[in-house]
Amino acid sequence: MWKKLKTLHTYNGWIITILMISGILLFLPSLRGLLAPVRVGLKQAHIGVGIASVVILLLYLPYLKKHYKSRKQTGKRVNLITIVAFIVIWAVSGFILTFERSVSEGTAEAALFIHDLFTWIGLPVILYHSVTRLRWVQRQRKPLVQSEDEDTKPKIPLTRRGFIQMVAGTAFVVFIGPSFFKWLKQVLDDGGNSLKSVIANDRNRMTPPPTPLPASNPPKGGGYEGNFRVYTVTEIPKFTNENWSFTIDGLVDKPLTFKWEEFVKLKRTVQVSDFHCVTGWSVRKVTYEGIPLKAFLEKAGIQKEAKYVKFYSGDGVYTDALTLDQARMDDVMVAMLMDGELIPSDYGGPVRLIVPKMYAYKAVKWLVRIELIDSPHLGYWQMRGYDTDAWVRK
Ligand SMILES: Nc1nc2c(c(=O)[nH]1)N[C@H]1C(S)=C(S)[C@@H](COP(=O)(O)O)O[C@H]1N2
Numbered sequence: 546m547w548k549k550l551k552t553l554h555t556y557n558g559w560i561i562t563i564l565m566i567s568g569i570l571l572f573l574p575s576l577r578g579l580l581a582p583v584r585v586g587l588k589q590a591h592i593g594v595g596i597a598s599v600v601i602l603l604l605y606l607p608y609l610k611k612h613y614k615s616r617k618q619t620g621k622r623v624n625l626i627t628i629v630a631f632i633v634i635w636a637v638s639g640f641i642l643t644f645e646r647s648v649s650e651g652t653a654e655a656a657l658f659i660h661d662l663f664t665w666i667g668l669p670v671i672l673y674h675s676v677t678r679l680r681w682v683q684r685q686r687k688p689l690v691q692s693e694d695e696d697t698k699p700k701i702p703l704t705r706r707g708f709i710q711m712v713a714g715t716a717f718v719v720f721i722g723p724s725f726f727k728w729l730k731q732v733l734d735d736g737g738n739s740l741k742s743v744i745a746n747d748r749n750r751m752t753p754p755p756t757p758l759p760a761s762n763p764p765k766g767g768g769y770e771g772n773f774r775v776y777t778v779t780e781i782p783k784f785t786n787e788n789w790s791f792t793i794d795g796l797v798d799k800p801l802t803f804k805w806e807e808f809v810k811l812k813r814t815v816q817v818s819d820f821h822c823v824t825g826w827s828v829r830k831v832t833y834e835g836i837p838l839k840a841f842l843e844k845a846g847i848q849k850e851a852k853y854v855k856f857y858s859g860d861g862v863y864t865d866a867l868t869l870d871q872a873r874m875d876d877v878m879v880a881m882l883m884d885g886e887l888i889p890s891d892y893g894g895p896v897r898l899i900v901p902k903m904y905a906y907k908a909v910k911w912l913v914r915i916e917l918i919d920s921p922h923l924g925y926w927q928m929r930g931y932d933t934d935a936w937v938r939k
């Protein structure tokens with residue numbers, strides 16, 4: 546039995562390490578672009594290994610009681626309970642997140658919060674656990690030969706493996722430390738505060754700023770609830786009146802291009818809508834002000850061969866598309882303000898697309914061009930494995 550448990554411990558150690566690393570890679574907003582080609586595969590692998598961890602736990606279940614009793618020291622017992630509890634919590638919340646599309650918004654959000662929280666707590670716990678298990682550390686603490694004379698205490702060199710492990714661990718912590726604080730700040734902040742700080746860091750310099758409509762200021766929706774995670778697959782672009790313009794072209798009667806000064810004069814409307822990312826987070830009741838896409842399409846005049854509407858981001862990389870029917874939904878908006886403020890660069894401003902009934906990967910940030918086309922176009926994420934059906938749970 547002991548040998549079995551030891552192998553189990555080794556497997557479990559590896560599995561948790563793999564889950565930690567893949568989970569953090571999936572979480573980090575800064576790696577979205579770099580990891581985009583493998584993101585969907587990485588997520589599937591993460592889920593697969595997560596299932597393996599549950600299988601291991603189930604195999605271990607028959608020995609659990611005996612093992613617990615055999616561990617006389619309280620510390621060891623706490624260790625055992627902690628790791629079992631963590632695996633169960635990760636497994637349950639991970640299971641819910643896997644079926645994100647079939648559970649309620651609140652459930653998905655709670656699961657994501659718990660999955661993240663326990664990862665942040667578990668990371669130092671597990672790093673500590675593995676460091677204290679390094680032979681070198683153990684011997685430093687408790688010499689094998691207990692001698693009276695300090696000088697004869699055996700000096701154990703740090704092995705190369707132990708050294709690499711410690712350096713890697715430290716580098717890892719330094720690398721992801723800031724993300725933890727960002728995450729913490731996001732959970733503690735309410736939406737309004739984070740909007741203010743994001744506006745303070747706006748990279749865009751657009752003049753004149755738009756004057757919000759009365760329904761936008763104060764925001765009709767009462768201010769959004771929740772927090773946006775700032776996602777981009779490129780560097781966040783910077784716009785000024787000089788490098789920004791907005792075009793609608795392709796299969797239209799009258800291609801149009803607007804400079805900012807003209808664009809701010811277009812007739813806008815206000816709507817309150819929710820925002821959902823497939824990774825499980827949502828933001829509710831955002832008061833958006835902008836031009837309904839429908840109005841743009843009418844202005845340009847759609848030719849009869851046109852079947853799809855393609856959207857281009859000013860980041861030069863990100864695109865997405867809707868069918869003409871989808872594009873004509875009333876709440877699809879070319880948005881310019883959120884909660885009465887010009888959308889800041891982090892959130893896709895000065896102008897972004899909003900498709901409230903679909904997942905936010907359709908909500909192209911830094912929107913600069915709309916093209917009417919006659920054949921389907923796969924968007925940035927759909928090209929990389931995301932579902933073409935982006936409808937939010939109905
Ligand atoms: N140009 C561009 N638009 C984008 C993305 C992106 O990476 N680049 N990410 C999409 C995804 S997956 C989401 S969830 C939302 C995130 O919007 P936010 O960064 O304002 O929270 O933007 C969408 N639009």
Ligand SMILES: [Mo]
Binds near residue numbers: 822905906
């Ligand atoms: Mo997303």
